[in-house]
Amino acid sequence: MEEKLKALRDQSLPAIAAAQDLDALEEVRLAVLGKKGQLTTVLRQMGSLPPEERPLMGKLANEVRDALEGALAGRRTELQEEEREQRLAQERVDVTLPGRKPRRGTIHPLSLVRRRIEDVFLGMGYSIEEGPEIESDYYNFVALNLPKDHPARDMQDTFYIDEETVLRTHTSPVQVRTMQRLCPAPLKMICPGKVYRKDDDATHSPMFFQVEGLVVDRGITLADLKGTLLLFARQVFGPEQKIRLRPSYFPFTEPSAEVDILCTACGGQGCRMCGETGWLEILGAGMVHPQVLRFSGYDPDQVSGFAFGMGIDRVAMLLYGITDIRHLFQNDLRVLKQFKGGLC
C-alpha cells in the first residue's frame, strides 16, 4: 500500500504538471482525487491493513493528498494566468475612435461673459439688481436728469410703446428704482440686462446687453471709480491692463468720462482695430449727478456716488474676437457650439 500511494504520487505529479488547460487539469484531478479516483481506490484498502499500521498509512495518505492538491492549485493558478494573458492579448480597442460622450450643450457667450462680469463685482460686495425692460419715460429719462426736449435724448435713439412708455435704453432705470428702494442706506449694485436702441449695424444691435454699476455712500470719489474699473479691467482682460478716462458728457453724471482699455489686439502698440491709438473704448462712467441723487431721495451734500455702464456684447466681442455683433444674436449653432467652456 505504501508503494501504491507513492506510485500514485509519483505518477500524478507529472500528469498535473503536463495538463495544458483547466479542463485537462480537472480531468487529472477527478482521476486522482475524485470520488471514484485512484486515491479513493487505494484508501479503500485501508481496512485490510493491520490496525497498528493504519495511523502511519493514514498519515502518508494525507501527505500524498496534500501534495497533489497543492500541485493542482499551483497548476490551476498557472493555467488561469496563462488564459488571462491570452485573453488580454486578444482584447483591443481603437483609442482614436470617438467616445460616446454624454450629451452636453453650451451656454451662450453673452451669458458666459455676463457671469464673468457679475462675478468680478460680486467679489467686491456688489448686489445684482433687476428691473423691467419696458420702462416708463420717467425712470428711463426724467429721473436721470433727462427731461423731455433735452438735447441729450438724441444720444440714445429710443423705441416707444406710447408717449410715456419706452423700451429701456440703458439699465439705469434699475439704478433709480434701487436707489429709491434703499435710500438713505448706502448701496453697491450692478444691473445687467437687455436694453434697446434704434440702431442696427455691424457694431450696434437694436437689442443688446448692458451691465451698469452704482455705488452710493459717503465720500465716494472719481478716484474710487478709477480704481474699481482698473480692477475690473485687469480681472476680465488680463493683469497687464491699463485704463484711461477721457472727460465726456452724460446727463446723469458729473463729471463724466469715457473709459478706454489697452487695445486687446495690439496691447497698446496701435493697430487697425484700435485705429492706431492703442486704446479701445469700453465704458461710460462718472460721478452720479446731484440731481439724480436728489430725485432718488439722497442728499448730494451728504453722499456721493459713481456709476458706470458697459455693453456686455462689446466685452464679448473683444474677448472672443467677434467683429460683427449680429453673430451674437443670429443663434447659429455653428457659432454657439464653439463656446464649450467658459471661465467661471
Place this chain on the structure above:
Amino acid sequence: MKMSYKWLQETLGLGLSPQELADELAAAGSQVESIDSLAPEIRGVVVAELLAVQPHPNADRLSLTKVSDGEAVYDVVCGAHNIAPGDRVPLARVGAVLPGNFQIKKSKIRGEVSQGMLCSAEELQLGLVQASAGILQLPKDAPLGRDINEYLGLDDCILDIELTADRGDLLSLRGLAIEIGALLAQPFTLKEPVPAPGGQGRFPVTLETDACTFYAGRIIEGVKVGPSPLWLQLRLLACGMRPRNNIVDIANLVMLEWGQPLHTFDADKLPRQEITVRLARPGEKIVTLDGKERCLEPEMMLITSGERPVALAGVMGSLDSEVDEGTTDLFLESALFNPVSVRRTAKALGLASEAATRFEKGVDPRGAALALQRAADLVAELAGGTPAALVQVGSDISRSRVIPVSMERVNGLLGTRLSLAEGADILARLGLAVESGDNELLVGVDDRRRDLQVWQDIAEEVGRLYGFAKVPATLPKGALTLGARKYSQSLEWQARELLAGSGLHEVVTYSFISPEMAEDSWSPPGVEIANPLTREASVMRGAILPSLLAAVAYNLSHGQDSAAIFEIGNIYSPGRPLPAQSLRAAGALAGREPRHWQNPGREYDFYFLKGVVQQFLEGLGVEAEFREKAGPQFHPGRSGQVNQGDTHLGYLGQVHPAITAKWKLDDVWFFDLDFTALVRGARPEGRFVPPSRFPAVRRDLAVECGQGLPAGTLMALIQEVGGELLEDIECFDVYSGGSLAPGDKSLAFALTFRHGQRTLAEKDVQKKVEEIIGCLAAAGARLRS
C-alpha cells in the same frame, strides 16, 4: 463740428501739429474723429502771369499763351477763354502733379509746343466757386512763382471734432480757441467788433412769441453779390462748408467764428418792409431753401413778413426770400431763439441745419449783436453796400450767476488734493470770472457756458483740465457688504447649466418679433412698438415659441440637420401702468440625437423631450406631475402640461403640425415653463435620508390594458396600494401588437419593496403584490400570464 486747423492755429498762434492738437482736445473731452487734408495732393503748381494770349493756328478753340512765373517764360497751350494778358493764374509746369496723380509733361498740341498747363478750379479739385468758367483767376497781387499750396493755404486740415451734447459753446472758432487756450494755459479772447447803436429804424420788427427773446436786423443797401474771395471760400471749405456767394459765405463765416447763426434775406423779396416773429398758424406752408414744401404745425416758430412765412426761425429760410445774384438790398438777421422750440421744429420736419444745431444747444446771448456787427462790416468790405441803422428788439442780456465752490468738496468728489490756487488758475484759464474767498472760490459764469450750473459742473472743469490721468486710482472705503446672487439669480444660472448639461444650446433671440411670426405660431402678439425699426421687429413678443421656431428654422436652413436649443428670457403682455414681463425657460428640439458609430441616434420624440424636462425639474428640485392637455399650439395627442400641485408650470410636446408647416419645418418638440413659478417651487438643496440597513425585495409585474389607460394612473395606483413598503416603481417595458389584442398594450413594472426597521418577510411582500394586482385589475389592467 468741422474746423480748419490753420484758422485755429493762426487765431491762437499755436505751434502744435494737427495730431497734437487732436490729442489735447481728446484729453479734455472733445474727440477728434478725423483729420483730413483740405486739398488733394498738388505738386509743382505756381502763381504765374499771362504775358500774351494768341489764337492757336491749327485749332479754333485753343489759344497759345506766354506765361511767366517770375523767372522764366513758358509757352502753354490753353483751352479756356476767360484769360487775358495781365491775369494771374495757376501754372502747372512740366513735372507738376495734379490731383488724381495727373502728371504734366512737355507736349505738342496740334503742332504747338506746350510747356505746362494753366489750371482751372476743377482741375485743382478745390470746390471753389468762380465768377466765370475756365482758368482759376488769382488776385492781381498774387506773388509770381509762389507755390499754389502755400499761396492759397492748401496745406490746411479739416478737424472733425466730436463735441459732447452739453458743449454748444464749442461750436465756433471762438469757443474752441478759448478751450484750447485754457488747455495750453494761453487764455484767449476773440477781438470784438464795436456794435452800432440799436434803434427802431424804418424796418419794424415785432416779437409775438416769447420763444424769441432777441431779434436784431440790419438792412444793407447796394450790395454786389458774387463769388467770395478765395481766402474766404477756402476757409469755409476747411470748415467743411461749401462756398456759395459772398453774402451767404460771410454769414456762414461769422457763424463759424462766433457760434451765432445769422440769416440773410433779399430785402426786396420780403412782402413788406417789416418782420414779425410768431408761431405758425394751422395750414400754413413754406418752401424751404432746399426746395421742399413743408407743412407747418402750430408750435413752430416763424419769421414772417407781411403775414407770409419767410423762414423757419433758427432752422432754415424760405426759397422765395433767398439772396441770389440779383440781390442788391440785404436784410441781415441775428436773433436768439428758444432751444426747445428750434429743436422741436427741426425734429418734426426732419431738418438738420448748422443754425438749428447751434440754437438747440444754446448760443451765447452776448454774441448775437457782435456777430451781426461783424457780418455787416464784412459785407461792406467784401460786397460793398451801406449798412443802414440797426433794428433791435428784445433782450440779449446773458444771465450771469456766481457758483460758490469749495475746494474741499471738489477734492472730495474727484479724490484729488488740489489747492484753492490751483483750482482758481484752471477756472480762470477757461475765461471764467474767479474770486478767491477764504475756503472757497466764487465762480462767475454766464450763458456762454450753459453747461455750468452747479458746483459739480465746476468740479468737472477742474478735473478735466487738471487731467483725469493724474487722478489716483483707489477703492471705496465703506463698510464691507455681502456680494451674493439672490436666490432666483442663482437658480437662473443653475437652469442654464442643467439645460446645457442635457445637450441643449442656449440661444439669445431678439425680444421683438413680427406680427406675422406671432400669428404663424398661434401665439399672443405681446406689446406693440410705436416706432419700430422694421415690421419684422415691431412687437415685443407675447410668447417665446415664435423666437425659438425662427432659431430652429434658421439653423436647419444653414446646414444643420438637427437643433436642440433653449432660452431663458422674458415675454411681454400689455398692462398698467407698465406692460408686464414674465421670465420663461423654454426649449426646442428638431431632428435627431447626435449620431455615434455605435448608435445611429434616435429621432427626437416626446419621451426625449420629457426626459430633458424631467432632468431639468429634478435638478431644480421641482416635483412636478405631467398631465394630458396642452395649449392649442401643440399636437393634441403628443403634448401635456406640467404642474406642481395647484401651480401650472407650463407645457411640453410636439408643436402643432399646422404651425410647423407654416415655418416649413418637420416635427419640432418644444417646452415652455414659467421660470418664476419654478423658482417658487424649487427645492434644489435636497434633504438627507439615511440608507436602509435592510435588504430590498424586487418583484416584476406585467399587465395588459387598453391603450387609453395612462401608465401614470397605474403607477399612482400601485404606489397608493404599496404604501410605505414600496420604495420604487420603474416602468421598464411598454409593448403593443404581437399577441396582444388590437388596442391593447402591455406594461411591465419593477417594484422594489423595503421595510425601514426590519427584513421583509416573503409573505408580507406576496400579500402586497396580490393586493396591487387586485387593484390593477379593478382599474382595467390584467396580470399577464
